[in-house]
Amino acid sequence: MRRENKSRVSHFLLLGLPILPEQQGMFFALFLGMYLTMVLGNLLILLLIRLDSRLHTPMYFFLGHLALTDVSFSSVTVPKMLMNLHTWDQSIPYAGCVTQIYFFIFFACIDKLLLTVMAYDRYVAVCHPLHYTTLMREELCVSLLAGAWLLSCASALSHTLLLARLSFCADNIIPHFFCDLAALLKLSCSDTSLNERGILTAGSAVLILPLSGILVSYGRIGLSILRVPSTKGICKALSTCGSHLSVVSLF
Template identity: 50%
Template sequence: MKSRNQTRVSEFLLLALTEDPEMQPIFFNLFLSIYLVTVLGNLLIMLAVTTNSHLHTPMYFFLANLSFTDICFSTTIIPKMLVSLQAQNQSITFAGCLTQAGFVLVFTTGESILLSIMAYDRYVAICHPLRYTTIMNSHFCYLLMLFSWLTNLGDALLHTLMLLQLSFCTNLEIPYFFCEVVQVIKVACSDTLINNIVLYFAAGILGAAPLSGIIFSYTKIVSSVLRMPSAGGKYKAFSTCGSHLSVVSLFYGTGFGTYISSTFTHSSRETAIASIMYTVVTPMMNPFIYSLRNRDMKRALKNIIRGIPASQ
């Protein structure tokens, strides 16, 4: 098959959510609802953290950044899905596909690093409470976030530029509901060895390192909590980590589920549905997890809804 230069590629074809015309309005309303709930829920979290002086702590600063990341993550994927459903057209331009793939990488990597940072914050708070304000000062928190964003953007830019060097043939169907770097590489007809090496090397570092940091932090936290003499102290320590552990479990659980699905099943639709859990459901659930399990956050959200000044 004769390849053609990537500059001549005009568009890719994404997997359709459904082939049944009667189901398309149902899926449109479902994903529109999910998107609105995701944006509203995460905006409320950001508003509560910003306006309530009692929440001006490192833990809630990182939580606000997590909510911002979740909004951006959902906005990268769901609006395009809604447009495709409404127009009954699954095509996406070459530039649009690479842009979407790059931003998906930015926000997935960003969430992974951010969850690791939040685990470290809980480790310092529980294992070194007397030094907490000294270690987790505002300057250090801003540096951590700057490091996170520079790493995310640098990684995504590298992979996107490498995608531009590939050539594509006639088979431009991507078996996902959105563009993702791995799937774009798979439909290329030029040599992708370097792309795959760089991709898996970066994934090993930016995926395994944050997860290792989370495991290390919680190993130290559990060890420290078990040595506490007071049952009340143990409960308080674990309760401050409960929300974060739930979010970590949801993020990595759905992520590994997507990977396992793509490895052991030959059905592209099953793999794509698993990816929906990872990219759509997780950002929607995070605000509920933090608001339902965190007393201070529930109080701040109730004050916003009732119109009470947040500083009270």
């Protein structure tokens, strides 16, 4: 490579969405409205859980943290995208790009782990209703939440540290509206095989383990209902697990 192509990249350019200039205002208003609706909706959930003492239960404890995580997850990428749409300034510093990747992976992992913990909570509520308050005590809920945060932090940190060892040369254009890890690896002029193995290993673990936990929890719920099949039992299980199962399916 020529000498001028070896200079270290100090910033990246986000190509963003393929929007025509005359449609910029319309899409900016659309995405801003969707983002504000999401933020206000989740903040309303947090406020209701905080104010209503009847909602101070393990299920709503986890739901509140899931709402906070969803707001944080969206806030990692959407504000920068909106700013790019409004100003047409597509640049993002190298440090800002790495930071965005870290928090994107961090909150994505927490989302998955919280959904898994909530599936376990629903399993205890349906299959062991008389022992629910004993099994899902406050100490266990806090420990499960802390474990989700620590595992997510470790996953995000491993990807970020592996990314920090790479060099980026002349090409600094990211064909995305945020700093996507896979897109960034394609721009590196270093050997990315270790990063790719890390993505495969950590990505598989973060996908398979939560999904397995959710399937096992709902499998046990299904077996419990089948042992004593009744319309009342099925309706109770659906009312208890329906909303969480819908969120998991959409996610």
